[in-house]
Amino acid sequence: MRYDSITEAIGNTPLVRIAPDVHGLRHIDLYAKLEMLNPFGSLKDRAAWNMARPGLHDAQRSGATVVELSSGNTAKALALIAGMHGLPFKSVTNRMRIPEIKDLLLLLGAEIEELPGQSECLDPTDTDDPLTLFHQRLSRPGGAHLHTDQYFNDLNTEAHATGTGPEIIADLDGRAPDWLIACVGTAGSSTGTARTLREHDPSRPVSVVGLVGEKSDFIPGIRTIDEVQEVGIFDPGTYDAIESVSADEAIDGMLTLLRRCGMLAGPTGGAAYHGAVRHLTAVDAELAERRARGAAAERGTAVFIVCDRVESYLGYLRQRRPELLGRPPAKNSAASVTEAEIRGASVVEVAEAQKWIAEQRPLVVDLRGPFAYAALHIEGSVNIVDELFEELVRGGLPFGRRQPVLLACPVGEKSARYAALLTRMGHPDVRSLAGGIIAWRDAGAPLVRD
Numbered sequence: 001m002r003y004d005s006i007t008e009a010i011g012n013t014p015l016v017r018i019a020p021d022v023h024g025l026r027h028i029d030l031y032a033k034l035e036m037l038n039p040f041g042s043l044k045d046r047a048a049w050n051m052a053r054p055g056l057h058d059a060q061r062s063g064a065t066v067v068e069l070s071s072g073n074t075a076k077a078l079a080l081i082a083g084m085h086g087l088p089f090k091s092v093t094n095r096m097r098i099p100e101i102k103d104l105l106l107l108l109g110a111e112i113e114e115l116p117g118q119s120e121c122l123d124p125t126d127t128d129d130p131l132t133l134f135h136q137r138l139s140r141p142g143g144a145h146l147h148t149d150q151y152f153n154d155l156n157t158e159a160h161a162t163g164t165g166p167e168i169i170a171d172l173d174g175r176a177p178d179w180l181i182a183c184v185g186t187a188g189s190s191t192g193t194a195r196t197l198r199e200h201d202p203s204r205p206v207s208v209v210g211l212v213g214e215k216s217d218f219i220p221g222i223r224t225i226d227e228v229q230e231v232g233i234f235d236p237g238t239y240d241a242i243e244s245v246s247a248d249e250a251i252d253g254m255l256t257l258l259r260r261c262g263m264l265a266g267p268t269g270g271a272a273y274h275g276a277v278r279h280l281t282a283v284d285a286e287l288a289e290r291r292a293r294g295a296a297a298e299r300g301t302a303v304f305i306v307c308d309r310v311e312s313y314l315g316y317l318r319q320r321r322p323e324l325l326g327r328p329p330a331k332n333s334a335a336s337v338t339e340a341e342i343r344g345a346s347v348v349e350v351a352e353a354q355k356w357i358a359e360q361r362p363l364v365v366d367l368r369g370p371f372a373y374a375a376l377h378i379e380g381s382v383n384i385v386d387e388l389f390e391e392l393v394r395g396g397l398p399f400g401r402r403q404p405v406l407l408a409c410p411v412g413e414k415s416a417r418y419a420a421l422l423t424r425m426g427h428p429d430v431r432s433l434a435g436g437i438i439a440w441r442d443a444g445a446p447l448v449r450d
Contacts, residue, residue: 005084006039006080006084007039007049007081007084009038009039010038010039010040010045010046010049011038011046011163011164011167012167013033013034013035013036013037013038013167014033014034014037014171015031015032015033015034015167015168015171015172015303016031016032016034016261016263017029017030017031018030018031018032018261018273019260019261022256022260022261023273023277024277024281025277025280025281025284026284026288027284027287027288027291027297027299027300028178028179028280028283028284028287028299028300028301028302029299029300029301029302030276030277030280030302030303030304031171031172031177031301031302031303031304032257032261032263032265032269032273032303032304032305032306033164033167033168033303033304033305033306034263034306035164035189035305035306035307035308036263036264036265036266036269036306036307036308036309040073040076040077040080041073041076041308041309041312042073042076042077042307042308042309043073043160043164043189043305043307043308044072044073044074044076044077044307044308045073045077046159046160046163046164046189047074047077047150047155047156047159047160047186047188047189048074048077048078048081048148048150049077049081049159050155050156050158050159051148051149051150051153051155051156051159052066052078052081052082052146052148054155055146056081056085056087056146058146059085059087059146060085060086060087062144063087063144064087064144064145064146065087065088065089065090065111065144065145065146066078066081066082066087066088066089066090066145066146066148067089067090067092067145067146067147067148068089068090068091068092068147068148068149068150069092069093069149069150069151070091070092070093070150071091071093071095071096071097071098071101071102072098072101072220072221073101073221073307073308074148074150074186075089075091075093075101075105075110076101076104076105076108078148079091079105079108079109079110080108083108083109087146088109088111089108089109089110089111090110090111090112090113090145091105091110091111091112091113092113092114093112093113093114094114094369094371094372095114095369095371095372096112096114097218097220097387098220098312098313098315098316099315100311100312100313100314100315101312104312114371150186150188151186151232151233152232152233153233154233156186156188156192156233157187157188157191157192157195157233158192159188159192160188160189160190160191160192160193160196161192161193161195161196162192162196164189164192164193164196164305165192165193165194165195165196165197165200166196168193168197168303169196169197169200172301172303175200175201175204175301176197176198176200176201176204176206177197177206177301177302177303178204178205178206178207178300178301178302179206179207179208179209179276179279179280179283179300179301179302179303180193180194180197180206180207180208180209180302180303180304180305181208181209181211181272181275181276181279181302181303181304181305182194182208182209182210182211182272182304182305183210183211183212183219183221183222183245183268183271183272183275183305183307184210184211184212184222184223184228184234184242185221185222185223185268185307186233186234187210187228187233187234187235187238188233189305189307190208190210190238190239190305191233191234191235191238193305194206194208194238194239195238207240207241208238208239208240208241209239209240209241209242209243209275209276209279210238210239210241210242210243211242211243211244211245211271211272211275212224212225212228212242212243212244212245213244213245213246213247213250213271214244214245214246214247215244215411215413216342216413216414216416216417217246217247217335218247219245219247219250219267219268219271220266220267220268220313220316221266221267221268221307221308222245222250222268222271224244225242225244226411241279243275243278243279245271245274245275247267247320247335248320248321248335249270249271249274249275250267250268250270250271250274251267251270251317251320251321251324252270252274253269253270253271253272253273253274253275253277254266254267254269254270254271254273254310255270255324256270256273256274257269257270257273257306258310263306264309264310264311265306265308265309265310266307266308266309266310266312266313267310267313267316267317268306268307268308269305269306269307269308272304272305272306272307273304273306275304276302276304280300280302283300284300287300319387319390320335330394331394331395332393332394332395332396332421332425333390333394333421334390334393334414334417334418334421336421337417337420337421337424341420341421341423341424342416342417342420344420344423345416345417345419345420345423345431345432346419346423346429346430346431346432347412347416347419347431347432347433347434348406348431348432348433348434349434349435349439350433350434350435350439350440350443350445351443353406353431353433353434353440354445356404356406356431357378357380357406360404362403362404362405362406362429362431363382363399363403363404363405363406364378364380364381364382364405364406364408365381365382365384365389365405365406365407365408366378366381366382366383366384366408366409366437367384367385367386367389367407367408367409367414367415367418368383368385368386368408368409368410368437369385370383370385372410372437373450374449374450375449376437376441376447376448376449377437377447377448377449377450378408378437378440378445378446378447378448379446379447379448381408386409386414386418389418390418393418393421393422393425396425397422397425397426397427399427401426401427401428404429404430404431405422405427405429405430405431406430406431406432406433407419407430407431407432407433408432408433408436408437408440409433409436409437410436410437410438411435411436411438411439412432412433412434412435412436412439413436415432415433415436416432418432419431419432
């Protein structure tokens with residue numbers, strides 16, 4: 001194949017069947033849509049090109065800067081596209097959580113601006129959040145920026161409605177699959193693909209399963225169920241089911257794709273595979289039962305989306321599962337905490353926490369990013385970002401046992417997990433702030449700003 005531009009290579013990614021002896025499904029054919037084979041390495045190549053392309057000519061004429069609120073694959077694709085057209089690119093985020101992506105963006109000549117967002121995901125309703133205010137400013141007409149606006153731009157969805165969906169149908173000999181399983185980030189890929197698959201043959205329903213991360217976990221590229229509600233493209237009506245996947249489940253699924261299927265998939269692809277097999281196992285059993293009764297049961301077809309490649313996430317894997325890279329297993333890992341331990345952790349409501357702080361003066365540890373902490377925090381608290389806090393805990397209790405500790409995070413899930421871990425390690429008085437800093441703010445409790 002010969003192309004005049006690398007952007008012509010975007011799309012037409014393979015649809016590859018997963019062998020039944022890998023996934024164990026006997027009555028459902030499972031296929032992987034390998035979006036990681038787009039030229040810039042992810043499914044975001046489609047959306048980035050579709051969103052940027054209409055404005056590139058005017059941007060070149062005016063010398064505008066391409067800007068996106070992204071710290072991941074969308075930023076990477078846009079940085080490459082902007083560079084091809086002689087334009088600068090700026091990535092705006094409140095936290096760069098994957099060091100390899102940050103290094104690659106810098107290598108591509110991108111400018112990275114970290115603003116003090118108060119949450120891990122843009123919340124357009126929070127008009128006090130600097131990240132939200134910046135987003136609103138970018139969205140005004142007549143600015144000196146080409147703002148692609150992946151969270152609210154319909155061209156994000158359209159890229160998959162006109163590309164990913166039709167490709168799946170063509171590769172399945174003109175039929176839509178019975179199931180589409182996709183992880184939900186900006187929701188563009190699942191929304192656009194689902195729309196096309198359902199419109200192809202309304203007489204054959206397509207069941208769409210959206211996968212989100214567990215509340216206290218971090219899987220690159222996937223929102224939690226709370227975060228995804230803040231994305232403008234997200235419509236819960238798109239999905240027949242929304243199910244959560246843990247980071248360890250995502251990594252286990254990734255290992256299967258790597259070691260059994262020869263697919264260099266990242267954790268998001270692993271989450272999609274794990275969620276697909278888990279959801280379809282019960283369906284597969286129902287099909288087997290129907291056949292055993294002599295009832296008609298067509299063989300099913302399911303497609304899951306492999307979003308990107310593994311190489312950018314070696315640091316993430318080194319932190320989460322060091323044994324996979326030949327290092328000793330992590331000691332005192334938050335990932336090892338069970339749901340039962342989390343339920344047993346000491347959690348205090350805002351009023352009780354205020355009284356405890358006033359009377360006992362516990363050490364208040366804010367686990368959010370430094371910019372969110374700088375924007376608003378509990379007076380007297382110390383800021384230890386959750387990744388750094390986990391490193392400290394792996395070496396043993398970071399505080400003396402006589403020091404009472406109150407942990408706070410954005411919404412209370414991560415702090416509860418760490419409270420459970422420290423309790424297991426022998427700390428007698430560590431508590432988690434129920435609802436996190438957001439609950440504290442909503443209750444009208446005082447916050448200070450640096």
